[in-house]
Amino acid sequence: MRKKFVFVLILICSVSFAFGQNREKIDINEGWRFFRYENNPDSLIYDERPAVFDKNDVKDADTRATLQNHGNASNKSLKMYILPTANEFIKDKNKHYERPDGNPGKDFPFVKNDFNDSDWQYIDLPHDWAIDKPFYTEENAIVGGGMGRLPVQGVAWYRRKIDIPKSDSGKEIYLDIDGAMSYAMVWLNGNLVGGWPYGYNSFRLNLTPFVNFEGDNQLAIRLDNPTNSSRWYPGAGIYRNVWLVKTSPVHVAHWGTFIKAENISEKSATITISIDIDNNSTKNQDVEILTDIYRLDNDLKISGNKVATFPKQNIVIEAREKSKIRNTVNIKNPLLWGVYPQQEQNMYLAINRLFINNKLIDTYETRFGIRDIKFDAEKGLLINGEKIRIQGVNQHHDLGALGAAFNLRAAERQLEMLRELGCNAIRLAHNPPAPELLELTDRMGFLVIDEIFDCWEKGKNPLDFHLIFPDWYEADIRAFIRRDKNHPSIIAWSFGNEVGEQYTDEPGAAVAWKLAALVKDEDSTRPTTASMNFAKPDMPFPQTMDIISLNYQGEGIRDAAAYSHLKGIRTPPLYPAFHQKFPDKMIVSSETASALSSRGTYFFPVFAGNSAPVSEGSGGNDALRQVSAYELYTSPFGSSADKVFAMQDNHPFVAGEFVWTGWDHLGEPTPYYSSRSSYCGIIDLAGFKKDRFYLYQSRWRPELPTVHILPHWNWESRTGQITPVHIFTSGDEAELFLNGKSLGKKKKDKFEYRLRWDSVVYEPGILKAVAYKDGKQWAIHEVKTTGIPVKIALSADRNVIDADGKDISFVTVRILDSDGNLVPNADNKIWFEISGTGEIVATDNGNPADMISFASKERSAFGGLALVIMRGKKGKKGEMKLTARSERLDSGSVIISSR
Numbered sequence: 001m002r003k004k005f006v007f008v009l010i011l012i013c014s015v016s017f018a019f020g021q022n023r024e025k026i027d028i029n030e031g032w033r034f035f036r037y038e039n040n041p042d043s044l045i046y047d048e049r050p051a052v053f054d055k056n057d058v059k060d061a062d063t064r065a066t067l068q069n070h071g072n073a074s075n076k077s078l079k080m081y082i083l084p085t086a087n088e089f090i091k092d093k094n095k096h097y098e099r100p101d102g103n104p105g106k107d108f109p110f111v112k113n114d115f116n117d118s119d120w121q122y123i124d125l126p127h128d129w130a131i132d133k134p135f136y137t138e139e140n141a142i143v144g145g146g147m148g149r150l151p152v153q154g155v156a157w158y159r160r161k162i163d164i165p166k167s168d169s170g171k172e173i174y175l176d177i178d179g180a181m182s183y184a185m186v187w188l189n190g191n192l193v194g195g196w197p198y199g200y201n202s203f204r205l206n207l208t209p210f211v212n213f214e215g216d217n218q219l220a221i222r223l224d225n226p227t228n229s230s231r232w233y234p235g236a237g238i239y240r241n242v243w244l245v246k247t248s249p250v251h252v253a254h255w256g257t258f259i260k261a262e263n264i265s266e267k268s269a270t271i272t273i274s275i276d277i278d279n280n281s282t283k284n285q286d287v288e289i290l291t292d293i294y295r296l297d298n299d300l301k302i303s304g305n306k307v308a309t310f311p312k313q314n315i316v317i318e319a320r321e322k323s324k325i326r327n328t329v330n331i332k333n334p335l336l337w338g339v340y341p342q343q344e345q346n347m348y349l350a351i352n353r354l355f356i357n358n359k360l361i362d363t364y365e366t367r368f369g370i371r372d373i374k375f376d377a378e379k380g381l382l383i384n385g386e387k388i389r390i391q392g393v394n395q396h397h398d399l400g401a402l403g404a405a406f407n408l409r410a411a412e413r414q415l416e417m418l419r420e421l422g423c424n425a426i427r428l429a430h431n432p433p434a435p436e437l438l439e440l441t442d443r444m445g446f447l448v449i450d451e452i453f454d455c456w457e458k459g460k461n462p463l464d465f466h467l468i469f470p471d472w473y474e475a476d477i478r479a480f481i482r483r484d485k486n487h488p489s490i491i492a493w494s495f496g497n498e499v500g501e502q503y504t505d506e507p508g509a510a511v512a513w514k515l516a517a518l519v520k521d522e523d524s525t526r527p528t529t530a531s532m533n534f535a536k537p538d539m540p541f542p543q544t545m546d547i548i549s550l551n552y553q554g555e556g557i558r559d560a561a562a563y564s565h566l567k568g569i570r571t572p573p574l575y576p577a578f579h580q581k582f583p584d585k586m587i588v589s590s591e592t593a594s595a596l597s598s599r600g601t602y603f604f605p606v607f608a609g610n611s612a613p614v615s616e617g618s619g620g621n622d623a624l625r626q627v628s629a630y631e632l633y634t635s636p637f638g639s640s641a642d643k644v645f646a647m648q649d650n651h652p653f654v655a656g657e658f659v660w661t662g663w664d665h666l667g668e669p670t671p672y673y674s675s676r677s678s679y680c681g682i683i684d685l686a687g688f689k690k691d692r693f694y695l696y697q698s699r700w701r702p703e704l705p706t707v708h709i710l711p712h713w714n715w716e717s718r719t720g721q722i723t724p725v726h727i728f729t730s731g732d733e734a735e736l737f738l739n740g741k742s743l744g745k746k747k748k749d750k751f752e753y754r755l756r757w758d759s760v761v762y763e764p765g766i767l768k769a770v771a772y773k774d775g776k777q778w779a780i781h782e783v784k785t786t787g788i789p790v791k792i793a794l795s796a797d798r799n800v801i802d803a804d805g806k807d808i809s810f811v812t813v814r815i816l817d818s819d820g821n822l823v824p825n826a827d828n829k830i831w832f833e834i835s836g837t838g839e840i841v842a843t844d845n846g847n848p849a850d851m852i853s854f855a856s857k858e859r860s861a862f863g864g865l866a867l868v869i870m871r872g873k874k875g876k877k878g879e880m881k882l883t884a885r886s887e888r889l890d891s892g893s894v895i896i897s898s899r
Contacts, residue, residue: 022171022248022361028162029241033120035110036129036156044105044222046183046197047077052228052462057146058673061231061594062533062557062569062637065500067459067466078104078192079471082185085194085205086475088254089482091521103192110157111187113218117159124805129156130236131403132842132855135676145673146461148233148666149851150403152181158221158238169213172247172280174254178202178435179240181404183224189217197468198476199225199234200397200431202483204245204254208280229463231454232396233666233677235404240434249281252352252364253322255482259350260525264372269334271370273310274326275352279317288355289313289325295335296347296367300443307331307348336384337369337488339424340445343384345369347442347488369442369488375527375547375586377579380655381447381491390447390588390656391700392425393418393682396665397433400685401842401854401869403666406434409808410869413797415444417683418662421693422700427590427658430454430497432480441489448487449529449549449590449658451494452480456511458500474518481522492547493519494590496530502541509540516544531590533557533637534569537581548578549590554654555639555647562612566636575651589648589657594638596670596679598626599690599846600824600863602711606724606758607632611640614671625672625849627679629710630726631692635670635680641695646751659696663687664848675848684846686867687810691728698730699753705779706730707771712824713783715762723762727755731771731778739765787817789826792884792892796870803898805874808841811894813859813866813884826864828886832857834870837898838880841869872898 050069081104083097090096109115130150136143143149164173175186175193182199185192191210196203211217225236253276263270271293279285291310297303310327317323335346347369354362374382381388399410411434418426425447428437432452441448456473459466477495484490495515501508516528527546533553535541542548557571558564578587596614603621612633614620619633627633632640638660639647648654664681677685682692694708707729715723725743727734733747736757746755764785771778793814801807815826834840842854845862852859859866868882876898883893 023251023363024246026244026246027241028160028244029125031160032123032125032127033117033159034123034127034129034156035117035120036154038151038154042108042110042155043076044108044185045077046082046185046195046224047079049226049463049467054462055140055144055228057144057228057461060568060636061668061670062498062552063460064503064534065455065458065460065498067462068457069459069462069467078185081192082195082197083471085196085203086472089475089478091474103190105187105192106190110159110222111190111220113189113216120159125242126239126405126407127237128235128239128403128405131401131405132853134853135851137674137851143227145669145675146232146667147227147230149676150233150666152225152234152236153227154225156223156225156237158223160219162217162219162244163215164211164213164217165215166213168246170249172249172251173207173211174245174247175205175207175219176202176243176245177238177240178242179406180221180223180238181225181235182229185222187220198465198472201476201479202240202432202435203479226463228461230667231460232668233398233404235398237405239404240406248361250277250279250285250287250317250354250356251362252276252354253278257350257352257364257366258486259366259368261370264334264370267333269331269370270328271308271331272326272328273350274324276322276324277315277317277354278322279319281319283319285317285356287315287317289315290353290355291327292351293329293331294349294351296349300347300367302349331370334370337371338384338445339388339447340419342386342388343445345443345445366486367442368486371488373491377582377584377586378653380586380653388424388447390425390658391423392427392447392656392658393423393662394427394429394591394658394660395662396429397431398666400663400666400687401844401867406436407806407808408436408440411437412440413687413810414663415440415446417687419444421682421697423662425449425656425658426662427451427494429661432484435483438484438487438489442487446489447491448489449492449494450480450484450490451497452477453495453499454497456496456499456501456515460500473515477515477518478522481519485523490526492527492529493523494529494531494549495519498531498533498551502532502535502539506540509544512541512544529590533591537574537577542578542582546585548582548585548587550574550578550587551589551591552594552637552639554587554589554651555592555644557637560611560643562607562609563636566613568636573647575647575654579651579653586655587653588655589644591660592639592644592657593641594635594660594680595631595640595692596627596633596635596638597629597631597690597692598679598848599629599684599688600712601626601629603628604718604723606630608758610642620671622672625675627671629691630724631690631695641692642753645699645753649751664846669848672849676851677848679848685848686844686846686865688846688863688865688867695728695754698728702730704730705771707734707769707779707781709767709769709781709783713764713767713785714823714825716764718762719764721762722758723760724756724758725760725767726757727769727771729755729769729771729779731773734769734771737768737770739763784821786821786823787819789815789823789828789889790818791816791890792830792886794882794884794892794894796894796896799895800897800899801872803837803872803875803877805871807872809870809896811868811870811882813861813868813892815861815864815889822864824864826861828889829858829860830866830884830886832859832868833883833885834880836880837876837878838870838872838896840882841871843868870896
């Protein structure tokens with residue numbers, strides 16, 4: 001008999017915020033100048049890149065990664081000047097990079113203090129230079145559908161002056177960049193400071209040696225974004241926040257705290273804090289460290305007196321060195337952090353204070369939450385002793401019509417809708433997110449699998465991360481974990497997604513072991529994983545991870561009869577085989593389904609089974625570039641939600657799933673690569689619910705009375721023809737009525753997740769579904785044949801927003817008939833205009849095939865809906881009025897106040 005192993009994680013997680021005496025964190029997002037060119041005339045390249053001969057990005061997402069063409073520094077490149085930035089994250093000092101002599105780029109005009117950039121574009125950060133531009137619609141476009149058909153390519157420069165007063169002399173001055181796409185290189189006052197090539201990682205540069213402590217200092221940041229470098233829309237520009245940080249020479253290091261807990265009970269928890277302290281001064285320093293802990297209220301403000309104080313510590317830190325200290329304290333009657341909605345999201349605050357000669361020289365604040373997590377091979381995930389089924393989705397980093405430029409409210413809106421769905425977990429596909437997203441998941445009670453790489457040595461695109469993997473993998477992994485390791489929402493680290501090394505037996509596993517060891521060296525408290533769409537139980541690759549993460553293999557890949565004609569990976573359902581081979585490891589489906597649909601669009605006939613690949617005439621329409629929303633059709637390697645549910649219910653040891661995907665995302669538009677965005681989301685790109693939303697909601701929120709009918713009932717051309725009707729419900733049976741006549745009552749069988757009336761003959765009127773649970777009426781839904789469009793109605797998700805230039809309101813535009821019903825097949829062109837204190841940021845309609853720029857003030861409705869994103873002008877309080885007009889329709893308007 002094999003002994004069952006339970007992986008246990010008992011951890012306090014934290015998010016660091018730095019405030020207090022001798023430490024400032026200053027937002028420098030405003031007032032930048034921006035210039036872009038598509039070619040590379042300045043020759044300030046990071047490295048020579050290989051020539052690209054095959055630019056075709058039309059391929060299945062599970063195509064094997066085989067490219068292996070690493071860059072080699074030429075005498076023209078700046079690579080050897082940038083690599084020393086990684087030294088902080090390379091453990092073996094013998095492998096540290098030594099910066100060559102010289103100051104490349106010093107004579108280039110854009111880096112000079114006296115360069116006149118007044119004719120450059122004036123912008124604020126975060127900034128995505130491509131998102132408001134026209135789409136490429138031609139064949140063989142320079143940027144194809146995989147990367148979103150937007151002009152992300154080229155070299156761009158950002159310039160900004162920063163004021164460093166003489167009073168800051170003696171302080172350390174740092175530049176923190178949360179994300180810049182990509183190959184970032186930074187000059188200050190004409191001096192090359194350093195950079196970071198991987199566009200998704202956050203990084204810090206020490207500006208101190210190059211600072212003029214008499215006032216103006218000129219920052220110049222160069223980005224270089226290649227084509228053929230991503231499988232999805234990467235964004236372009238400095239697309240996350242940028243900060244100027246000032247500290248004492250002796251201070252808590254960047255991402256310098258880690259708090260863990262053990263012996264957690266209702267009465268107490270033992271807490272250990274690790275603190276890294278930098279001494280950048282020229283002499284040894286005797287430092288005293290004090291740390292207090294406070295409770296936080298729901299607004300994350302200190303509530304009451306401190307609940308614990310760590311014993312005071314003293315340490316002598318040698319000049320130009322770093323020291324680590326550890327300390328332990330007990331908290332009485334700890335309040336635990338847990339997952340929404342079953343548990344509370346209780347938070348604490350630790351405040352570290354550093355003293356030299358009784359003088360306070362640094363203060364560092366850390367929010368954290370106490371929780372106990374176990375990963376059980378049979379029971380699945382246990383949080384604070386309670387079994388929690390993972391009801392997760394995958395999310396790419398873009399925010400739809402806002403692109404990659406991070407916006408807190410847009411990210412919060414996505415999570416709010418996912419919470420309404422019943423989602424409790426996010427897998428970050430396939431890169432570190434903006435740090436603010438993790439602050440939201442902490443506050444809102446989501447579980448997170450944080451992921452770093454989509455490829456290793458073997459690339460998926462000619463110019464993707466595999467070119468720089470050998471030089472940067474250690475620094476990228478360590479930086480990623482140090483930034484994020486203290487968030488209570490993060491439950492596991494994923495160090496790879498569907499990497500090509502799955503195919504290479506022991507050599508590929510050796511790379512995985514190397515990466516897993518780096519992860520463990522940074523954080524041994526959480527399990528490691530890498531998602532597998534090919535590696536089988538008897539291969540060496542799965543042995544390298546603590547959690548078995550399966551992409552599509554659990555329910556099988558191309559194994560059903562409807563998929564038998566397809567080429568590619570072919571795999572039978574592998575949950576039992578992996579469970580038998582690894583009885584001590586928890587299994588989770590890190591990607592499931594990849595079902596495809598266009599909201600509100602239906603094609604006939606309807607597939608009689610429960611899962612089929614999209615093709616012309618079978619769920620797909622090549623001319624329209626749309627996929628039927630009967631929610632039965634999938635990518636070539638995917639499965640419908642129905643098939644996934646059945647496989648998971650047949651194997652209850654599986655801890656849960658992460659659906660591919662929660663929201664549609666830019667790029668990766670399987671199966672129509674002439675489109676702009678994906679079809680796989682449960683929610684479309686504009687934030688409108690697809691029918692599939694109610695299928696998942698009926699499973700994930702069984703206590704919520706839900707019944708949903710599809711399709712819509714505007715089918716004038718189908719009178720007298722069979723038009724199947726499907727129902728999603730959290731009840732166990734339902735009765736369908738057409739114009740008051742019962743079409744019969746049906747009850748869900750075991751492993752059945754929808755109810756089907758596949759022989760309904762269309763006649764206009766009213767469809768009505770009455771759902772029952774345990775024999776009692778549970779929920780009712782009606783779908784009507786509407787009249788013609790006559791008016792426009794507007795509604796805002798929030799009618800009052802902050803006048804800070806960042807807060808936004810999402811306005812839904814509906815095309816209605818004379819009775820106020822949404823006309824589900826309306827596609828009227830709408831013109832938008834605004835007056836008052838606001839502006840239109842973008843418009844959308846959720847149609848993946850709509851190639852009108854997001855910046856357009858004109859938008860056709862899709863499925864009767866459109867979206868306008870509104871923003872108040874900074875510092876201008878008052879009202880903004882949005883008006884929508886269309887030919888032969890009554891106009892509509894909405895008023896939003898900015899405060």
